[in-house]
Amino acid sequence: MKIAVYPGSFDPITYGHLDVLDRAIEIFDNVIITVAINAAKKPIFTTEERITLISDIVAATPSVEVDTFEGLIVDYARRKHAVALVRGLRAVSDFEFEFQMALMNRKLAPDIATVFLMPNEKFTYLNSSIVRELARHRTSVTDFVPDNVRIALEQRFGTPHRQRT
Amino acid sequence: MKIAVYPGSFDPITYGHLDVLDRAIEIFDNVIITVAINAAKKPIFTTEERITLISDIVAATPSVEVDTFEGLIVDYARRKHAVALVRGLRAVSDFEFEFQMALMNRKLAPDIATVFLMPNEKFTYLNSSIVRELARHRTSVTDFVPDNVRIALEQRFGTPHRQRT
Amino acid sequence: MKIAVYPGSFDPITYGHLDVLDRAIEIFDNVIITVAINAAKKPIFTTEERITLISDIVAATPSVEVDTFEGLIVDYARRKHAVALVRGLRAVSDFEFEFQMALMNRKLAPDIATVFLMPNEKFTYLNSSIVRELARHRTSVTDFVPDNVRIALEQRFGTPHRQRT
Amino acid sequence: MKIAVYPGSFDPITYGHLDVLDRAIEIFDNVIITVAINAAKKPIFTTEERITLISDIVAATPSVEVDTFEGLIVDYARRKHAVALVRGLRAVSDFEFEFQMALMNRKLAPDIATVFLMPNEKFTYLNSSIVRELARHRTSVTDFVPDNVRIALEQRFGTPHRQRT
Amino acid sequence: MKIAVYPGSFDPITYGHLDVLDRAIEIFDNVIITVAINAAKKPIFTTEERITLISDIVAATPSVEVDTFEGLIVDYARRKHAVALVRGLRAVSDFEFEFQMALMNRKLAPDIATVFLMPNEKFTYLNSSIVRELARHRTSVTDFVPDNVRIALEQRFGTPHRQRT
Amino acid sequence: MKIAVYPGSFDPITYGHLDVLDRAIEIFDNVIITVAINAAKKPIFTTEERITLISDIVAATPSVEVDTFEGLIVDYARRKHAVALVRGLRAVSDFEFEFQMALMNRKLAPDIATVFLMPNEKFTYLNSSIVRELARHRTSVTDFVPDNVRIALEQRFGTPHRQRT
Numbered sequence: 001m002k003i004a005v006y007p008g009s010f011d012p013i014t015y016g017h018l019d020v021l022d023r024a025i026e027i028f029d030n031v032i033i034t035v036a037i038n039a040a041k042k043p044i045f046t047t048e049e050r051i052t053l054i055s056d057i058v059a060a061t062p063s064v065e066v067d068t069f070e071g072l073i074v075d076y077a078r079r080k081h082a083v084a085l086v087r088g089l090r091a092v093s094d095f096e097f098e099f100q101m102a103l104m105n106r107k108l109a110p111d112i113a114t115v116f117l118m119p120n121e122k123f124t125y126l127n128s129s130i131v132r133e134l135a136r137h138r139t140s141v142t143d144f145v146p147d148n149v150r151i152a153l154e155q156r157f158g159t160p161h162r163q164r165t
Numbered sequence: 166m167k168i169a170v171y172p173g174s175f176d177p178i179t180y181g182h183l184d185v186l187d188r189a190i191e192i193f194d195n196v197i198i199t200v201a202i203n204a205a206k207k208p209i210f211t212t213e214e215r216i217t218l219i220s221d222i223v224a225a226t227p228s229v230e231v232d233t234f235e236g237l238i239v240d241y242a243r244r245k246h247a248v249a250l251v252r253g254l255r256a257v258s259d260f261e262f263e264f265q266m267a268l269m270n271r272k273l274a275p276d277i278a279t280v281f282l283m284p285n286e287k288f289t290y291l292n293s294s295i296v297r298e299l300a301r302h303r304t305s306v307t308d309f310v311p312d313n314v315r316i317a318l319e320q321r322f323g324t325p326h327r328q329r330t
Numbered sequence: 331m332k333i334a335v336y337p338g339s340f341d342p343i344t345y346g347h348l349d350v351l352d353r354a355i356e357i358f359d360n361v362i363i364t365v366a367i368n369a370a371k372k373p374i375f376t377t378e379e380r381i382t383l384i385s386d387i388v389a390a391t392p393s394v395e396v397d398t399f400e401g402l403i404v405d406y407a408r409r410k411h412a413v414a415l416v417r418g419l420r421a422v423s424d425f426e427f428e429f430q431m432a433l434m435n436r437k438l439a440p441d442i443a444t445v446f447l448m449p450n451e452k453f454t455y456l457n458s459s460i461v462r463e464l465a466r467h468r469t470s471v472t473d474f475v476p477d478n479v480r481i482a483l484e485q486r487f488g489t490p491h492r493q494r495t
Numbered sequence: 496m497k498i499a500v501y502p503g504s505f506d507p508i509t510y511g512h513l514d515v516l517d518r519a520i521e522i523f524d525n526v527i528i529t530v531a532i533n534a535a536k537k538p539i540f541t542t543e544e545r546i547t548l549i550s551d552i553v554a555a556t557p558s559v560e561v562d563t564f565e566g567l568i569v570d571y572a573r574r575k576h577a578v579a580l581v582r583g584l585r586a587v588s589d590f591e592f593e594f595q596m597a598l599m600n601r602k603l604a605p606d607i608a609t610v611f612l613m614p615n616e617k618f619t620y621l622n623s624s625i626v627r628e629l630a631r632h633r634t635s636v637t638d639f640v641p642d643n644v645r646i647a648l649e650q651r652f653g654t655p656h657r658q659r660t
Numbered sequence: 661m662k663i664a665v666y667p668g669s670f671d672p673i674t675y676g677h678l679d680v681l682d683r684a685i686e687i688f689d690n691v692i693i694t695v696a697i698n699a700a701k702k703p704i705f706t707t708e709e710r711i712t713l714i715s716d717i718v719a720a721t722p723s724v725e726v727d728t729f730e731g732l733i734v735d736y737a738r739r740k741h742a743v744a745l746v747r748g749l750r751a752v753s754d755f756e757f758e759f760q761m762a763l764m765n766r767k768l769a770p771d772i773a774t775v776f777l778m779p780n781e782k783f784t785y786l787n788s789s790i791v792r793e794l795a796r797h798r799t800s801v802t803d804f805v806p807d808n809v810r811i812a813l814e815q816r817f818g819t820p821h822r823q824r825t
Numbered sequence: 826m827k828i829a830v831y832p833g834s835f836d837p838i839t840y841g842h843l844d845v846l847d848r849a850i851e852i853f854d855n856v857i858i859t860v861a862i863n864a865a866k867k868p869i870f871t872t873e874e875r876i877t878l879i880s881d882i883v884a885a886t887p888s889v890e891v892d893t894f895e896g897l898i899v900d901y902a903r904r905k906h907a908v909a910l911v912r913g914l915r916a917v918s919d920f921e922f923e924f925q926m927a928l929m930n931r932k933l934a935p936d937i938a939t940v941f942l943m944p945n946e947k948f949t950y951l952n953s954s955i956v957r958e959l960a961r962h963r964t965s966v967t968d969f970v971p972d973n974v975r976i977a978l979e980q981r982f983g984t985p986h987r988q989r990t
Contacts, residue, residue: 002167002192023278026248027167027192071797083191089264089281099254103286103785108799113188116254116281121268121451125598137567139603237467268455273469286781290928302896304933332497332522353608356578357497357522402962413521419594419611429584433616433950438964443518446584446611451598619946620763632731634768662827662852683938686908687827687852743851749924749941759914763946773848776914776941781928 004028004115005077006086007069010035010050011043012149013057014131016123020088023117025063032080033058034067044132044156056148074109082112089116090124169193169280170242171251172234175200175215176208177314179296181288183222185253188282190228197245198223199232209297209321221313239274247277254281255289334358334445335407336416337399340365340380341373342479344461346453348387350418353447355393362410363388364397374462374486386478404439412442419446420454499523499610500572501581502564505530505545506538507644509626511618513552515583518612520558527575528553529562539627539651551643569604577607584611585619664688664775665737666746667729670695670710671703672809674791676783678717680748683777685723692740693718694727704792704816716808734769742772749776750784829853829940830902831911832894835860835875836868837974839956841948843882845913848942850888857905858883859892869957869981881973899934907937914941915949 004024010017010033024031035050045053047068058064069076077085085105087098102114119126126144134141135153140160142150154160169189175182175198189196200215210218212233223229234241242250250270252263267279284291291309299306300318305325307315319325334354340347340363354361365380375383377398388394399406407415415435417428432444449456456474464471465483470490472480484490499519505512505528519526530545540548542563553559564571572580580600582593597609614621621639629636630648635655637645649655664684670677670693684691695710705713707728718724729736737745745765747758762774779786786804794801795813800820802810814820829849835842835858849856860875870878872893883889894901902910910930912923927939944951951969959966960978965985967975979985 026276026278027280072794072799075797075799099283100785100787100790102283104790106283106285107785107803111191113191114283115192116283118264118267118271118279118281120271121454124451124454125595125602127595130595130599134567137570139567139570143602237464237469240467240469265455265457265460269460272455272473286784289781289784290925290932292925295925295929299897299933302900304897304900308932356606356608357610402959402964405962405964429613430950430952430955432613434955436613436615437950437968441521443521444613445522446613448594448597448601448609448611450601616946616949619949620760620767622760625760625764629732632735634732634735638767686936686938687940759943762943766943766945771851773851774943775852776943777938778924778927778931778941780931 001029002027002084003030003032003080003082004084004086005073005080005082006031006033007036007073007076008033009038009041009043009128010054011041011045011128012050012131012145012153013054014123014126014128014145014149015143016088016090016119016126018057018146019119019123020086020117021058021064024086024115025061027115028063028084028086030063030065031086032065032067032082034069034076036073037068037070045152049152053149053152057146072108074105074112077112078109084113084115086115086117088119090119090127166194167192167249168195168197168245168247169249169251170238170245170247171196171198172201172238172241173198174203174206174208174293175219176206176210176293177215177296177310177318178219178222179288179291179293179310179314180308181253181255181284181291183311184284184288185251185282186223186229189251189280190226192280193228193249193251195228195230196251197230197232197247199234199241201238202233202235210317214317218314218317222311237273239270239277242277243274249278249280251280251282253284255284255292331359332357332414333360333362333410333412334414334416335403335410335412336361336363337366337403337406338363339368339371339373339458340384341375341458342380342461342475342483343384343387344453344456344458344475344479345473346418346420346449346456348476349449349453350416350447351388351394354416354445355391357445358393358414358416360393360395361416362395362397362412364399364406366403367398367400375482379482383479383482387476402438404435404442407442408439414443414445416445416447418449420449420457496524497522497579498525498527498575498577499579499581500568500575500577501526501528502531502568502571503528504533504536504538504623505549506540506623507545507626507640507648508549508552509618509621509623509640509644510638511583511585511614511621513641514614514618515581515612516553516559519581519610520556522610523558523579523581525558525560526581527560527562527577529564529571531568532563532565540647544647548644548647552641567603569600569607572607573604579608579610581610581612583614585614585622661689662687662744663690663692663740663742664744664746665733665740665742666691666693667696667733667736668693669698669701669703669788670714671701671705671788672710672791672805672813673714673717674783674786674788674805674809675803676748676750676779676786678806679779679783680746680777681718681724684746684775685721687775688723688744688746690723690725691746692725692727692742694729694736696733697728697730705812709812713809713812717806732768734765734772737772738769744773744775746775746777748779750779750787826854827852827909828855828857828905828907829909829911830898830905830907831856831858832861832898832901833858834863834866834868834953835879836870836953837875837956837970837978838879838882839948839951839953839970839974840968841913841915841944841951843971844944844948845911845942846883846889849911849940850886852940853888853909853911855888855890856911857890857892857907859894859901861898862893862895870977874977878974878977882971897933899930899937902937903934909938909940911940911942913944915944915952 055066135157138158138161220231296309300322303323303326385396461474465487468488468491550561626639630652633653633656715726791804795817798818798821880891956969960982963983963986
């Protein structure tokens, strides 16, 4: 059985992440989507909240497991007997950083491949930080995140001022 | 069973391609490495010669099949019931071209993912065109291609002038 | 009155070009879309055919003029009393080439600005060469070009083999 | 009347910004240069100081208005009935970030175009952060900012130690 | 006598830096490797510790001097009568930042060239920040830094948990 | 004595090349500027004409030698006892190609460094192909090439139609 690990901050998870996850599900028998616990960053959702949001979304997909990790991702992946790390690539700026990480991870764990998948081009401009920015300005995020994430953002920042046309 | 297609010109196949192939083998149950038949280009090896060279190299790997294709790669991949196209990514210049191809292929065949894998950084500078150039100048290609490819290149262009240190 | 020139090969014109043109029309009082006459290239449509295809498409838009040019684009723009050249930017690879052209044109004609506009992200992967390639393989181009261009391509290369789903 | 909005931090405004502004003035009937109020950043000049510096510089240009904004730039632009956002593009690193912003803004406000203009290549290396760094080290900034900005920087950080040759 | 200055944070120095230094030694008669004193950053090693680590490593190389600097690097380089600044280039993301710095430095000191050298591709993914991250997670850094740096990191963060294979 | 080799097509040599050459002269004791003999390309000037044009320009600079080469540049550089290859870097698009060439050359000849130098930003947009294009359209190239090259181009393509302002 081929297992892959899909690590990230997912603060919050967006349709871009879910598009990459869908692709990974088609390729691997099992995908573990795993939230990085990073003491340095101040997320808007706690690790537990992010786990709950993601678990709700993937509840109906038996081949996906939701988890958290600390430390080096390759150590985590090895403990999970994964053959691959999954990463989304949207743009050149993603690419170089991801490339260096992937080369270092390959050096640290030659037996674990990094697999790059590409979200739909309509998610090229989408990332969690833009979603947080929109929510902070009480702008509708309906097109960018699933309903449960949208509701969680509205509870945090308030409902949108107005409808966009 | 998860099948992937790894298309290319492979004129000739290099250690960079084989490194990507090895990664693909770990991820997919079956990998079809398939040589593009392109009337416009003038290859140094015929399609048949390239098939033979690759077949020799992968002879001991039962999960790899060698084939050729014409036309759109997504049509070929669909006929083969593949879930994914495999592409190697070495550098930013690769990335943009590959990205546009992958987006177009996704548009044409939404059910087939493009999976990007990264060769070892020691193959960053390696491609078939550099290998041909070295062989033409009768410079040793031992570090860049398997023995059967090296011999085929020497039969075409002559043995290397001298040893490098 | 602010006039802009939008130069290109347009062999053939695609929805990506038309998206850039629509943006230019909102900004300038008059836009001249002008087909480069380039003896070196072998286009699939003659200059006259391309002019006809574009003219049909923009027939109902009085602020757009269709024309051809030879020689340096800045000389042409100056003769047309344009304040700007319009260029579409889709990706980093576009960017560098366009940047160098724009700097040279600025050097040659400091009074004419180059204005970069961005097509919708759904046209990121779209260019005339991919459209020609699809048409050659008799694959549907309905999503990429207007009807009159699609018909002209089918007359040249034949109707698509099959419908995509 | 075609109105454009040129947003930025302008802390401080440089000859690079003014070069982009000059280009925008040629293209649009009215340009609103607008200073982003960002509570998170610690600028060296207050919003009011930046407004004053810019207003002094453009005093003789009736088609330019100076303003401030908070929140999403597209909401501001819509309130101002602008047809376009103006952004300067100097390098590939600018490009990707700007591209993602422009795509998101296009999604949020399809009726407002982002127009990219290119400063003279002699400003390729110039940005506000480098100007602040030079001023902090009491190095002459005569070549990079107008006189009133230079004087304001010298009042803050002291006069340059020496003349460069 | 041709003198070059090689500036950096070197927190800590890695095999990537040393590879660039080796190249510089072949080209220049004298190379001054100089540690930037930057009050803003919180390094893991003090300036003195970094000087000591580097001095130990280059002790047997008479043409290398170790030093520190504050302020603009071009002012420092001029005081040292250097003809060139040395910078390592590993990837496109390095390139743009370095390019802008080099252009600004060229403007400030036209008589001092910036010389870009390329470390071995096996150091493409290597930088001080990744080394610090690995040491923090008590992962072996044997392949990335000389022995004295490794020992200093282990004294700070503890010895590695386990051997990698 | 430190010798460097500066290879290129130089068809024709421009102020951009000469700017890089000037930088190299400051760094190395001896610089060999060497014209690549490439049977595949159709240059506008013969190898002999290019040698003559360059020789005229550097006649007063005793530390520069003009030469030609065939085959691999590293073999040539080794025969000349060079410590370095000199390459100009203007933009990201240059960078990737040059990077791959430099890595391959480093592999083939570890004792010869590739040194990247940066022309003045005013030459960012300048290359031989643009100069040829301008000359073909009988546009003044005074700002881009030395007088002897300009005269040679005018003899080939005719004098400019008009003065630019």
